[in-house]
Every structure is written in C-alpha cells, then in structure tokens.
Amino acid sequence: MPFSTLCQLYLDDKKEHSKLITYETKKNRVDKWLLPYFEKCSIDSISAADIRKWQADLKNSVNANDQPLSPGYMQNLVTELSIIFNFAVRFYGLSINPCRVAGNTVGQKQKSLNFWTKEEFDRFIDTFKHSDPYYTAFLILYYCGLRIGEFEALIAADIDTKENTITISKTYHLINGEGVVTSPKTAKANRTIIIPLFLSECIQRYKGMIYGITPETRLFMASHSSYAGQLESHTKAAGVKRIRLHDIRHPYVKSMTKKLILFFQTM
Known part of the structure; x- marks a missing residue:
C-alpha cells in the first residue's frame, strides 16, 4: 500500500471519529510535513533509517515565518507519523511500526508554566x-x-x-x-x-x-x-x-x- 493511500484512509477515519478542528490539524500535518517525504513509498518499505533521515530534515526546516521548527512542534509531527503507522499495524496488517525502532531525535516539548502575578x-x-x-x-x-x-x-x-x-x-x-x-x-x-x-x-x-x-x-x-x-x-x-x-x-x-x-x- 502506498503511504499516500494509508494517509487518506487514516484521515477518513479521523474525519468520522474526531472533532473537525482535530481532523484539520492532522490533515495539515500530513499534507505539509509527511506526504512530501513519504508519499510514493510503500508502507512496508519505510525503514527506521528513513524515519531518522526525515527527522534530520525536520531539524533543518523552517515554518511560515522562516523560523526553525520548535522541538514541541517537531515532536507533534513525529507522534503523528507514529500514530499513522500504528493505524496500519492495527487495521492493515503492517508488521511493525518503524517509528518505534527509530525513536525520537527531535527533542521533547518544554513544559513550563509561564504566567503573570x-x-x-x-x-x-x-x-x-x-x-x-x-x-x-x-x-x-x-x-x-x-x-x-x-x-x-x-x-x-x-x-x-x-x-x-x-x-x-x-x-x-x-x-x-x-x-x-x-x-x-x-x-x-x-x-x-x-x-x-x-x-x-x-x-x-x-x-x-x-x-x-x-x-x-x-x-x-x-x-x-x-x-x-x-x-x-x-x-x-x-x-x-x-x-x-x-x-x-x-x-x-x-x-x-x-x-x-x-x-x-x-x-
């Protein structure tokens, strides 16, 4: 199965079972950051090494304001990709989620509570x-x-x-x-x-x-x-x-x- 087909199946499922804002957020991540890299690959050919190369590209990417992507946003993208592969494992017979093998090289969200007195x-x-x-x-x-x-x-x-x-x-x-x-x-x-x-x-x-x-x-x-x-x-x-x-x-x-x-x- 091509990765693009898997993404469409995944998004169709989310559209049925999620709020519209959640669906739109996921679709934006898929269209902008996942499909351009993996679109033509078959899902069983994507390796952990491919995932790590993609993560390296994320760390060199910029947002709409020409600023580097934040660790928190990159973590969201890595998590989204892993969820898509879990979807394939659960419903379409993929043997293993390559994201689990690749791990996360982009960093974690910084959870700090900032407020005014x-x-x-x-x-x-x-x-x-x-x-x-x-x-x-x-x-x-x-x-x-x-x-x-x-x-x-x-x-x-x-x-x-x-x-x-x-x-x-x-x-x-x-x-x-x-x-x-x-x-x-x-x-x-x-x-x-x-x-x-x-x-x-x-x-x-x-x-x-x-x-x-x-x-x-x-x-x-x-x-x-x-x-x-x-x-x-x-x-x-x-x-x-x-x-x-x-x-x-x-x-x-x-x-x-x-x-x-x-x-x-x-x-």
Whole structure:
C-alpha cells in the first residue's frame, strides 16, 4: 500500500471519529510535513533509517515565518507519523511500526508554566481605558480561567450578571477561514463558574454598549490575532514580561488547583 493511500484512509477515519478542528490539524500535518517525504513509498518499505533521515530534515526546516521548527512542534509531527503507522499495524496488517525502532531525535516539548502575578496583571490591565472592549475581555480571561476558544464562543445568555456566573458549554474555532462553534475541549470543560461582583458589573456595562443585543449574541467578535496583538502592545506599554494569550488563564487554574487540594485534605 502506498503511504499516500494509508494517509487518506487514516484521515477518513479521523474525519468520522474526531472533532473537525482535530481532523484539520492532522490533515495539515500530513499534507505539509509527511506526504512530501513519504508519499510514493510503500508502507512496508519505510525503514527506521528513513524515519531518522526525515527527522534530520525536520531539524533543518523552517515554518511560515522562516523560523526553525520548535522541538514541541517537531515532536507533534513525529507522534503523528507514529500514530499513522500504528493505524496500519492495527487495521492493515503492517508488521511493525518503524517509528518505534527509530525513536525520537527531535527533542521533547518544554513544559513550563509561564504566567503573570496579580501585580503584573494589574499593571497590564491599567494600560486600557475602562470603555475599551479589550479591557473587559482580558479581565474575563484572567479572572475566569477561560481558554481563548471558550471565551470567543461566549454569548449573552452564558453570563448571568444577577447570579454572577459564567457558563462554559462550547468553544470557537476558525477552520479554513470560517468560524465554527463546537463542544468544549473535554467533557469536564463544561462548567459554570462564579465571577467577582466587580467583573459582573463590568460585563453588564459592556453588554449595554452592544446595539441590538439578544441572548444569542456573541459578545466578543474580534479575531484571535487581534487579542494577541493587543496583548503584545499593552504588555510593552505596561513593562511586564511577555506571555502567550493562553498563559493568562494559568493563575486561575493554579488557584483552583490549590483550593481543590485544600478541600480534599480537609475531608
């Protein structure tokens, strides 16, 4: 079986059994980094040595910004290729996964938790005018621990400013240029959280500025790149260390983890 045929069978299977965003991510990896190298090879002819040569090529490759691929991204590609060969072993009679023999020569993801202290966030948020929609947006991201897709999917009905709660039941993705709302990342991601009174009042004021608002109105319509751009420029203005958009939620997550630990210790 040609490797290209195996990839198509694998992607067809993932399309049936995975979320669309997961399928699109896998298809992008296959089309850009796997097929150009292995497309015409038969799957039983690809050796561990071939895999190691491919990994060496990855280490000399660059991304769309002409930057070297990160170890984390290369590890994702190596893992994806190994999953495809496991698929062939399980369903199409391949005797061995050559990736298991080749091992991983590209490095591992660096798992570091980067976040702002409360003082750093205060310096950052003080660079916004209170009437700026991004002021409300970053307050929600910091104090509620939402992933950016969960935040972008919020509609007016999700926020109860009388009970001071936000309900997270969906996430927003941009797939092939089209906005798509799906269920959250995991089943546990469905949740209702209590928000501080000052944030509830801030959101209520923000809702009042949206013309023709209905319960189904998406509250924050800016693009992902717009939030990232605002984060970058206001980080510089505040003179605090750079973090990723995703990292804003880490203090909330750490705080909730500590509360859970204390709760179980008292049981």
